[in-house]
Amino acid sequence: MKAELSKSKNPYAETFAEFAEARAGETPSWLAGKRAAGFAEFEKLGFPTVRDEEWKYTNVARVAEQVFTAADLAGLDLALAGKSIPFYAESEGARLVFLNGVFVPELSDTSKLNGGIEVSRLSDAITSNGDLVARHLGSLAKVEGRAFTAFNDAFLTDGAFIRVKRGQAIEQSVNLFFVTGPQSDHRSTFPRTLVVAEEASIATVVENFIELCDERGRFGNRTYLTDAVAEFIVEPGANLSHYKVQHEGAKAFHIADTHVSLNRTSVFTSLSIALGGQVSRHQVSVAFGGEGGECRLAGLYLTADAQVADTHISIDHAVPRCESEVTFRGVLDGKSRGVFDGKVLVRKDAQLTNSVTSNKNLLLSNDARVDTKPQLEIFADDVKCGHGATVGQLENDEIFYLLSRGLTPEQARTLLTYGFAREITDGIKVASIKSHLDDVIGARMAKRNTKAQGHDGTKG
Amino acid sequence: MLEIRNLHAKINDAEILRGINLTVKPGEIHAIMGPNGSGKSTLSKVLSGHPSYEVTEGEVLYFGKNLLEMEPDERAREGVFLAFQYPIEIPGVSNASFLRTAYNQVRKHNGEEELDPLEFDDLLQEKIQIVEMDKAFIDRSVNEGFSGGEKKRNEILQMAILDPKLAILDETDSGLDIDALRIVSNGVNKLHSDTNAFILVTHYQRLLNYIQPDYVHVLVNGRIVKSGTKELALELEERGYDWIRDEIEAAGAAAGAGA
Numbered sequence: 001m002k003a004e005l006s007k008s009k010n011p012y013a014e015t016f017a018e019f020a021e022a023r024a025g026e027t028p029s030w031l032a033g034k035r036a037a038g039f040a041e042f043e044k045l046g047f048p049t050v051r052d053e054e055w056k057y058t059n060v061a062r063v064a065e066q067v068f069t070a071a072d073l074a075g076l077d078l079a080l081a082g083k084s085i086p087f088y089a090e091s092e093g094a095r096l097v098f099l100n101g102v103f104v105p106e107l108s109d110t111s112k113l114n115g116g117i118e119v120s121r122l123s124d125a126i127t128s129n130g131d132l133v134a135r136h137l138g139s140l141a142k143v144e145g146r147a148f149t150a151f152n153d154a155f156l157t158d159g160a161f162i163r164v165k166r167g168q169a170i171e172q173s174v175n176l177f178f179v180t181g182p183q184s185d186h187r188s189t190f191p192r193t194l195v196v197a198e199e200a201s202i203a204t205v206v207e208n209f210i211e212l213c214d215e216r217g218r219f220g221n222r223t224y225l226t227d228a229v230a231e232f233i234v235e236p237g238a239n240l241s242h243y244k245v246q247h248e249g250a251k252a253f254h255i256a257d258t259h260v261s262l263n264r265t266s267v268f269t270s271l272s273i274a275l276g277g278q279v280s281r282h283q284v285s286v287a288f289g290g291e292g293g294e295c296r297l298a299g300l301y302l303t304a305d306a307q308v309a310d311t312h313i314s315i316d317h318a319v320p321r322c323e324s325e326v327t328f329r330g331v332l333d334g335k336s337r338g339v340f341d342g343k344v345l346v347r348k349d350a351q352l353t354n355s356v357t358s359n360k361n362l363l364l365s366n367d368a369r370v371d372t373k374p375q376l377e378i379f380a381d382d383v384k385c386g387h388g389a390t391v392g393q394l395e396n397d398e399i400f401y402l403l404s405r406g407l408t409p410e411q412a413r414t415l416l417t418y419g420f421a422r423e424i425t426d427g428i429k430v431a432s433i434k435s436h437l438d439d440v441i442g443a444r445m446a447k448r449n450t451k452a453q454g455h456d457g458t459k460g
Numbered sequence: 461m462l463e464i465r466n467l468h469a470k471i472n473d474a475e476i477l478r479g480i481n482l483t484v485k486p487g488e489i490h491a492i493m494g495p496n497g498s499g500k501s502t503l504s505k506v507l508s509g510h511p512s513y514e515v516t517e518g519e520v521l522y523f524g525k526n527l528l529e530m531e532p533d534e535r536a537r538e539g540v541f542l543a544f545q546y547p548i549e550i551p552g553v554s555n556a557s558f559l560r561t562a563y564n565q566v567r568k569h570n571g572e573e574e575l576d577p578l579e580f581d582d583l584l585q586e587k588i589q590i591v592e593m594d595k596a597f598i599d600r601s602v603n604e605g606f607s608g609g610e611k612k613r614n615e616i617l618q619m620a621i622l623d624p625k626l627a628i629l630d631e632t633d634s635g636l637d638i639d640a641l642r643i644v645s646n647g648v649n650k651l652h653s654d655t656n657a658f659i660l661v662t663h664y665q666r667l668l669n670y671i672q673p674d675y676v677h678v679l680v681n682g683r684i685v686k687s688g689t690k691e692l693a694l695e696l697e698e699r700g701y702d703w704i705r706d707e708i709e710a711a712g713a714a715a716g717a718g719a
């Protein structure tokens with residue numbers, strides 16, 4: 001069986017050959033090499049299976065068993081698409097829009113951003129900022145052993161490039177929209193983000209991964225794959241804030257690989273929200289390269305039905321005097337599943353490291369489940385590190401308190417769920433994201449409240 | 461408005477209430493006193509519908525309706541209010557949004573228009589003065605990080621907002637300093653009218669210096685063993701509960717001898 005499998009050709013081999021041929025002779029030449037290396041690694045690895053320790057709880061067999069083709073803009077009404085993008089109006093003057101993987105200049109607009117920051121599509125940056133892109137693209141997101149990252153490299157065509165110039169503080173947040181619209185069934189996109197925050201600069205970058213609603217605000221039911229890679233290079237003294245809003249369609253597969261390198265006294269703050277997708281995974285890898293760095297990763301996954309939301313964090317404290325804080329919350333309903341894996345490595349030289357990881361989960365149904373595993377590996381002796389994880393249901397006494405004031409059981413549960421999520425939502429400084437999230441929680445609770453109440457999870 | 465007849469209730473197979481009888485009419489204030497563990501909180505929670513308690517015998521009529529058949533939230537909307545002995549903390553849920561949801565739920569139930577956040581805020585500003593609470597408490601999470609006295613005052617604020625017909629205060633006076641005690645009692649006296657009634661569960665006579673009860677009942681071992689007026693409370697303060705226990709035992713022995 002195994003021998004047979006390894007003999008069989010990668011189902012993307014032909015597509016890749018055509019893809020590469022169509023771009024033969026394009027400059028720069030390193031890009032072709034990068035794609036080829038990516039595909040070679042992807043071919044070698046194949047998609048991960050649950051036998052792979054890192055993918056034990058997140059089954060992507062359904063990704064492996066079909067062949068996704070490249071999405072495009074055929075048949076899309078761009079103006080209409082623009083109107084249906086959440087946060088679109090709020091992001092005026094500071095956004096790049098990719099629809100079905102293709103950059104859409106008509107919907108993109110960076111007019112409100114000043115000269116302190118460069119925001120462009122990656123394919124343009126390769127020409128205008130060639131050396132910089134060549135130096136950084138893939139410098140953090142290595143393909144070795146990572147099938148989805150290799151897959152992204154192989155089909156890398158475009159993406160977002162952001163360079164925050166030295167000493168510049170950019171007030172306006174930069175919004176990247178990776179939107180999947182109609183005609184995307186069994187299609188794939190490979191979003192790519194490269195952010196370089198130069199010395200002592202300050203900026204906020206928002207990555208949105210969304211499926212387009214129709215005119216009536218309904219999400220589609222398309223099975224597509226988003227295979228995203230993002231790299232954040234935070235140079236000395238820079239302060240970069242990052243939001244990732246994953247609101248893919250209910251049947252989508254979303255795999256995102258985020259890499260961060262933190263230099264001396266730099267700060268990276270990230271908030272990751274997972275709402276959509278039948279299977280979604282966000283991997284964040286952080287490496288401290290200079291003393292005094294700070295990294296705060298927070299996130300909220302909100303799942304229902306048979307969704308799977310996976311968060312994999314890995315933080316490498318290689319140098320002394322850095323701080324990391326990981327705070328993830330999950331609210332799980334239906335038969336959904338959450339996976340949290342948080343690894344913190346404190347190397348021998350990383351004295352005076354401060355690190356704390358916390359993952360708390362609220363199960364709204366008896367059928368929901370979470371596998372949580374915060375891990376600490378410490379080789380230095382003078383450090384302050386901690387981690388904790390909980391999985392629980394709503395407290396009966398809390399519910400009773402609210403009922404005794406006249407709230408219905410549905411209202412009580414909704415209010416308590418909001419309350420649970422607030423540890424994360426309170427940290428959201430972008431108003432539109434916060435209200436979007438409030439709306440989503442409200443809508444989810446309203447939807448579940450119209451269903452039978454029979455098997456709600458509560459405990460005393 | 462409230463008629464409790466031969467109420468028996470248990471928790472985890474332990475029988476706690478063993479035949480309570482009590483009638484409360486509109487406009488009345490009843491004080492229930494009794495030693496620790498006698499079942500005062502149990503009675504309060506059974507009346508408000510806590511799911512951990514099981515009623516095994518007896519009935520409770522509330523305005524002629526079977527109270528025990530009503531869901532806890534239904535009871536609240538019908539005007540039953542319990543000020544908890546140990547109000548719990550609810551992180552992440554703001555006092556304001558919680559109170560407004562509760563208040564509007566009651567309004568809706570009474571066929572009245574719901575208030576929007578601004579209108580509700582006016583009401584809140586008015587009621588918060590009754591309990592002399594800092595306005596900052598309104599936006600904080602329910603009871604989170606509140607001191608004991610602040611929690612109790614928050615219970616009275618909730619009561620003032622919801623304007624119940626039957627309010628049960630479970631040892632709201634315990635752990636209060638004189639100032640807080642005065643504020644809490646003031647709240648009760650302001651809200652008291654001839655259409656509502658109060659059951660004050662208390663340990664100490666001192667609350668009754670501030671609030672005049674019409675009746676005082678003594679609860680021992682799951683039964684009301686003695687009822688009287690304010691003077692009974694004074695006597696309890698002076699003599700403790702032992703003499704009552706002795707009285708009951710003597711009565712029991714006499715009944716036993718007679719049988």
Ligand SMILES: Nc1ncnc2c1ncn2[C@@H]1O[C@H](COP(=O)(O)OP(=O)(O)O)[C@@H](O)[C@H]1O
Nearest residue numbers: 471472474476495496497498499500501502503
């Ligand atoms: N969960 C429980 N399981 C068993 N017994 C309980 C439980 N909760 C309370 N009790 C018992 O019920 C009795 C009455 O308690 P309570 O109503 O709180 O008394 P009071 O309020 O008068 O001090 C006590 O003996 C107490 O130990």
Ligand SMILES: [Mg+2]
Nearest residue numbers: 500501545631
């Ligand atoms: Mg008690």
